[in-house]
Amino acid sequence: MAHGAAATPGRTPGAGAKPPIPRIIKRNTILVAASQVCSGMGTGLLPTLGALMVYRMLGSTAMAGSAAVLQGISRFVVAYPAGAIADRHGRKPAMVAGLLVGIAGALVTGTAMAISSFPLLMLGVFIFAIAMGGSMQLRVAATDMYPASRRAEGLGYILTGSVVGSLGKAGLIALASVLAVRLGVDEFALAWWMVPIVLVPALLLVLQIHPDPRDIALDIEKYWGSGAGSPAGHRHATTGAERRSGVTQPASPDTPTRGGFLAYVKDFRKLAIFMAHFGVQGNMSMVMVVAALLLTHHGHDLPAIAFSSMLHSLGMHAFAIPQGWLADRFGRRPVILAGLVLAAGGTILLVATPDFWVTTAGFFFVGFGWSAVHVAGTVLLADISAATERARVIGANDTFAAAANIVMAILAGPVLEGLGTTPIMALGVGLMLAPIVMILRMREVGHADARG
Numbered sequence: 001m002a003h004g005a006a007a008t009p010g011r012t013p014g015a016g017a018k019p020p021i022p023r024i025i026k027r028n029t030i031l032v033a034a035s036q037v038c039s040g041m042g043t044g045l046l047p048t049l050g051a052l053m054v055y056r057m058l059g060s061t062a063m064a065g066s067a068a069v070l071q072g073i074s075r076f077v078v079a080y081p082a083g084a085i086a087d088r089h090g091r092k093p094a095m096v097a098g099l100l101v102g103i104a105g106a107l108v109t110g111t112a113m114a115i116s117s118f119p120l121l122m123l124g125v126f127i128f129a130i131a132m133g134g135s136m137q138l139r140v141a142a143t144d145m146y147p148a149s150r151r152a153e154g155l156g157y158i159l160t161g162s163v164v165g166s167l168g169k170a171g172l173i174a175l176a177s178v179l180a181v182r183l184g185v186d187e188f189a190l191a192w193w194m195v196p197i198v199l200v201p202a203l204l205l206v207l208q209i210h211p212d213p214r215d216i217a218l219d220i221e222k223y224w225g226s227g228a229g230s231p232a233g234h235r236h237a238t239t240g241a242e243r244r245s246g247v248t249q250p251a252s253p254d255t256p257t258r259g260g261f262l263a264y265v266k267d268f269r270k271l272a273i274f275m276a277h278f279g280v281q282g283n284m285s286m287v288m289v290v291a292a293l294l295l296t297h298h299g300h301d302l303p304a305i306a307f308s309s310m311l312h313s314l315g316m317h318a319f320a321i322p323q324g325w326l327a328d329r330f331g332r333r334p335v336i337l338a339g340l341v342l343a344a345g346g347t348i349l350l351v352a353t354p355d356f357w358v359t360t361a362g363f364f365f366v367g368f369g370w371s372a373v374h375v376a377g378t379v380l381l382a383d384i385s386a387a388t389e390r391a392r393v394i395g396a397n398d399t400f401a402a403a404a405n406i407v408m409a410i411l412a413g414p415v416l417e418g419l420g421t422t423p424i425m426a427l428g429v430g431l432m433l434a435p436i437v438m439i440l441r442m443r444e445v446g447h448a449d450a451r452g
Contacts, residue, residue, distance in 0.1 A: 018150075019224070019225070022223045022224060024211075024223060025145050025146070025216070025223055025224075028141075028145055028209050028210075028213065028216075029142070029145065029154065029157050029158065031205050031206070031208050031209050032138055032141050032142065032158050032161075032205075032206075032209065032213075033157055033158050033160070033161035034161065034205050035095070035138065035161075035202045035205040035206050036138055036158055036159070036161035036162050036165060036202075037161045037162070037164040037165045037168070037202075038165070038198045038199065038201045038202035038205065039099065039102070039138075039165065039198070039199060039202040040161070040162040040164075040165020040168070040169065040317075041165045041168035041169045041172055041195075041198040042102060042106060042169075042172075042195040042196075042198050042199050042202075043102065043128075043131070043132050044165060044169035044309075044313060045106075045169060045172070045173070045191060045192065045195065046067070046071060046125065046128055046129065046132065047068070047071075047288045047309075048169065048173070048288075048292070048305075048306065048309045049173070049188060049191065050067030050068055050071065050125065050288070050289075051067060051068065051288065051289045051292050051293060052188075052292050052296070052302075052305070053067060053113060053121065053188050054066050054067050054118075054121075055293065055296075056113075056188065057113075057116060057118055057121065058118065066122070066409075067121075067122075067125050067409075068285050068288065068289055068405060068409030068412075069405075069406050069409040069410050070122055070125045070126050070129065071125060071126075071129040071132070071405060071409075072129075072285065072402045072403070072404075072405025072406035072407075072409055073126070073129075073402070073406055074125075074126045074127075074129030074130050074132075074402075075129055075130075075132065075398060075399075075401070075402035075405065076399055076402035076403055076405075076406060077130075078129075078130050079395045079396075079398035079399045079401075079402055080261060080392060080395040080396055080398075080399050081395075082094055082098070082391075082395060083140075083391035083392040083393070083394060083395025083396070083398075084391070084392055084395070085097075085391075086140060086214070086391035086395075087214070087388055087389060087390070087391045087392050090212035090213075090214050090215070091140055091141045091144065091212055091213045091214050091391070092206060092207075092209055092212050092213075094391070095138065095141070095206045096203060096206055096207065098130070098131045098132075099131065099199050099202055099203040099206065100131075100203070101127060101128075101130050101131040102128055102131025102132070102195070102199050103131075103195070103196045103199050103200070104127055105124055105125075105126075105127030105128030105129070105130070105131055106124075106128055106192050106193070106195035106196060106199070107124075107192070107193065107195075107196065108120065108123060108124035108127055108128075109121060109124030109125060109127075109128055109192045110124075110188075110189045110190070110191070110192030110193040110195075111124070111189070112124050113186050113188040113189040113192065114185065114186055114189035124192075138158055139155060139158070139159075139378050139394060140213070140382075140390055140391045140394050141158070141209075141213035142154050142155040142157070142158035142159075142213075143155055143217075143378065143379060143382035143390065144213035144214055144216055144217035144382075144387065144390065145213050145216050145217070145223075147220055147224050148382075148383055149328065150328060151328070151379045151382055151383065152323075152324035152325070152326075152327035152328045152332070152375060152376065152379040153321070153324045153325060153328055154324075155320065155324055155375055155378060155379055156320040156321035156322075156323065156324030156325070156375060157320075157321065157324075158320075159317050159320035159371070159374075159375065160317060160318065160320045160321050161317075162313070162316065162317035162320075163313075163314060163317045163318045165313075165317075167310065168198065169306075169309075169310065169313065170306045170307060170309070170310040172191060172194055172195075172198070173191050173302065173303070173306045174303050174306060175194070176188075176190040176191035176194060177191075177302055177303060187302070214387065214388075214391075217387035217390070218387050218388070260392065261392075261396050261399075264392075264393055264396045265396070267384075268438075268441075268442075269380075269384055269442060270381065270384065270393065270396075270397075271438070272435065272438035272439055272441070272442055273336070273377045273380055273381055273397065274396065274397050274400040275400070275434055275435040275438055276336055276339075276340060276373050276377055276435040276438070276439060277373060277374070277377055277397050277398075277400055277401045277404075278400045278401060278403065278404040278431070278435070279340060279343070279373075279404070279431040279432045279434070279435045280339065280340065280343045280369060280370040280373045280374070280431075280432075281370070281400075281401035281402075281404045281405060282401075282404030282405065282407060282408040282431050283343055283344075283347055283366060283370075283408070283427075283428045283431050283432070284343070284366055284367070284370050285404060285405040285408045285409050285412070286408040286409065286411065286412040286424065286427060286428060287346075287347060287350060287363065287366045287428065289409055289412040290350070290351075290412055290424055291308065291309075291312070291350060291359065291363050292305055292309070294350075294351070294354075294359060295308060295356070295359065298354045298356070298359075300356060304356070308356070308359070308360040308363055309363070311360055311363065311364050312360075312363040312364055312366065312367040313367060314364070314367070315363075315364040315365065315366070315367030315368035315370075315371060316367035316368070316370055316371050316374075317371065319368060319371060320371060320375055323335060323371060323372050323375045323376065324375050324379070327375060327376040327379060332376040332377070332379060332380040332383070333376075333380075333439060333442055335372050335373075335375070335376035336372065336373050336376045336377055336380075336439050337436065337439050337440070338369075338372055339368075339369040339370065339371065339372025339373035339374075339376070340369065340373060340432045340435055340436050340439070341369070341432070341436070342365050342368055342369035342372065343365070343366050343368075343369025343370055343373070343428075343432060344369070344428060344429045344431075344432040345365055345369075346361075346362045346363070346364065346365030346366035346367075346368070346369060347362065347366060347424070347425055347428030347429060348362065348425055348428075348429065349361050349362030349365060350362030350363055350366065350424075350425075350428075351422070351424055351425050366428075377397070378394060378397075381393050381394055381397060382394070404431075408427070408431075411427065412424070415427070
């Protein structure tokens with residue numbers, strides 16, 4: 001496809017009137033977003049049904065977090081290596097591999113529920129969680145294809161595709177519940193056996209993406225015009241939008257940070273974002289275990305729980321575009337801070353009352369706060385990372401998030417069963433305190449979010 005729709009050479013994106021999105025970038029964005037729609041219907045089943053599947057099989061809330069723990073372990077193991085693969089071989093191979101593994105994992109998980117095999121269920125969850133790790137490269141692909149001043153906007157387009165995926169997830173669960181009665185099979189098993197129906201189209205869409213988003217990032221000016229990227233060996237000239245966003249660019253898009261994972265952790269800016277993701281992801285992991293159990297104990301059926309989970313998912317994805325606009329317009333830092341505060345408030349609402357709508361509102365705000373941190377934090381990591389290391393940096397971030405998944409999923413069931421809901425609220429709020437302090441110590445000044 002020709003690049004004739006690229007921005008006019010010499011015009012800096014973000015300065016003055018906003019230039020149109022180049023045709024090839026628009027095409028790739030649509031393909032990635034459509035893939036996110038399809039894959040989101042499938043990958044959303046694990047956080048929604050994981051605790052309920054274990055509870056159904058074992059009858060114990062103390063073990064309800066085991067699926068989330070295994071999900072966290074899998075992502076912890078795969079996140080950084082998947083990023084390394086995506087940096088070396090491109091984003092497409094990582095996404096394709098993840099979707100293929102996801103199909104296998106879904107079939108194993110469904111079979112485990114059909115025959116009531118807990119060991120097989122844990123194997124299926126582990127395999128499927130690996131696929132979820134690979135799907136994270138969709139975020140990297142979004143940040144690759146847009147210049148810094150519009151990077152959050154681009155990520156917002158991709159993540160908004162998850163809204164339709166969330167709606168489809170609830171529909172998939174409801175359809176499985178209806179068909180399971182007619183077919184005489186377990187409703188959980190059938191839901192998982194239906195997952196390949198949505199993952200195969202996602203795979204076909206990813207295969208249509210061209211060129212690879214990593215290659216776009218390495219030559220961003222070819223697609224967006226002069227001034228969209230930093231000439232090799234020179235400092236990036238910030239635009240007004242970039243100064244407001246606190247954007248920084250590496251000296252060269254081809255020069256990654258030396259030292260890999262340990263070097264990322266030693267960078268205060270990156271560590272602050274890692275900890276913000278640790279907080280909101282750990283809180284959400286705990287809430288995903290607790291919310292379904294609370295709603296079940298309050299007498300609500302599976303379709304009602306799926307509806308509540310759908311609203312939570314809408315909070316996670318439906319507002320990605322306006323959150324991205326805010327992050328581009330006013331800066332990454334205030335959006336991250338707002339997300340941390342909202343996630344803490346949502347946890348308080350979740351356990352405040354047995355009322356379905358109050359619990360669901362808390363569930364929604366936990367997802368909404370997570371989304372704000374997810375959008376602004378991801379683009380800030382992309383801002384301060386070279387294109388050839390971006391997937392590893394975001395993979396390192398996902399490693400922190402996966403660690404939070406493991407810890408909080410282990411704690412959620414026993415704490416709820418032994419101590420009740422008040423400690424759950426305290427844990428959720430407590431997770432936000434350290435990252436809030438760290439983000440407050442950052443200041444947005446022209447080129448960089450710097451330590452103050």
